[in-house]
Amino acid sequence: MKRIILVILMTLTPMMAQEEPDNPFLGDDNFPMGYSLLADSMPNFMHIYMKGGGMHKLDLTQAQEEAIEEVFATRPRKVMKAAREIKKLETKLVLQVIDEGKNAKDVKALLDQIAQKRKEMTVMQIGCLSIFKKTLTKEQYQVLRKMAIEEAEDL
């Protein structure tokens, strides 16, 4: 039985991979945050917390660390899943417009679906920002805010 499942899986894996065409017009893929509704205009506090020593600069208590990291243990999986779905839908839309000549009316349903998914991503992002506001002291929050501004200025 195990062997049969293995053979089926081995046969299906390359087929499954082929089902997802690449978007040839996509250059620098800012994955996953580029798939949010507000991809560039909202800070990503979790990124600042996790990278470049952010978590150390905030000087958190253990309880604060736990509150933030508990979210991080589950949230990215959901964000990644949503971003993958959006990327797939967007690739589909782009190829339909560019290669198949479909117009805005033809792709309306797909467009609405993408907008809805992007909104869902952004809701998750806002939820993440709220955790920091709720968990950090005023002073710590200002440090984080300042780091976010510095990061935005660097880009």
Add this chain to the structure above:
Amino acid sequence: MMKFVLVSMLLVRFLSAETIHKSEWIRPHKIPAPKDNPLTNEKIALGKKLFFDPILSRADNISCMSCHNPLKGWSDADKIAIGDKGQHGTRNTPTILNSAYQYIYFWDGRAGSLEEQALGPLSTHVEMNLDPKEAVKKLKNSVMYQKMFIKAFPKEGITTDTLAKALASFERTIVSGKSRFDKYMAGDKTQLTPEEIKGFSTFLNKGNCTVCHSGFNFSDQSFNNIGINNADTGREQIKKRALWHGAFKTPTLRNIINSSPYFHDGSVEKLEDAVSFCARGSRDKNGTVSHILIDKHLSKEDIGLIVKFLHTLSEPVADLSKK
């Protein structure tokens, strides 16, 4: 020939345009140091002497340099570090290059300062196996060290604290800036070949390697589980949370060609294989692998280009006679 020139021009233009934020890739000139341990020439000289002296090991046969060898990119070529009585530790030796710019030390981030890190290997029984207090006793028996410590720390003399401060001071001076990549970033466009530039572009874009290896030190100073399956649970041993299970600090890529084998367990020998391993992304069945790692679908050619670029991050061997 014309084609080669055209391709070079296009690549240079591509990389010098909006895709690169130059400042991100250039090491800040000023070397940071904590307020209670500012850099002085006396401390650096003392730290350097101590760093190369086996007096800091129980059997007087291992120095810091034994594992952090300047000829090997301030690391070693062993899979797992070899310490006192030939004992093996559990992890590969990370380089100390650019450690001045880091916030957290060791693969699992158990030290929050370079001073704290500096004494770690002394007391570890499979490394130098010498309690820092015993090290202080040994140093106090040396007239040379008595003089050097008084010069560097006039009010304190030889203590575990000043020993750590001296070692940390020397380590802070070990910085990058002389690789071909650095010279290229400083404006000398002849330093990289078109293929190496293309490799950098692949590193940045298609490979998205900067998701972890970002900034001038090519490390985000964060912790990720990249899916190496062994019993070592990494950062989780320090911070008892599921998020850190199997997570290890992102190593720098500087001097990477000199520091094979790779990863915290030294399990991969070839750089091509290490790049390929990371590029394949998440592969852990229990879901603990960092979610930011996704399969980049890199071709063999892409991997080759990235490796070519990584060669440009090698620093020439440090001229220690000048320090």
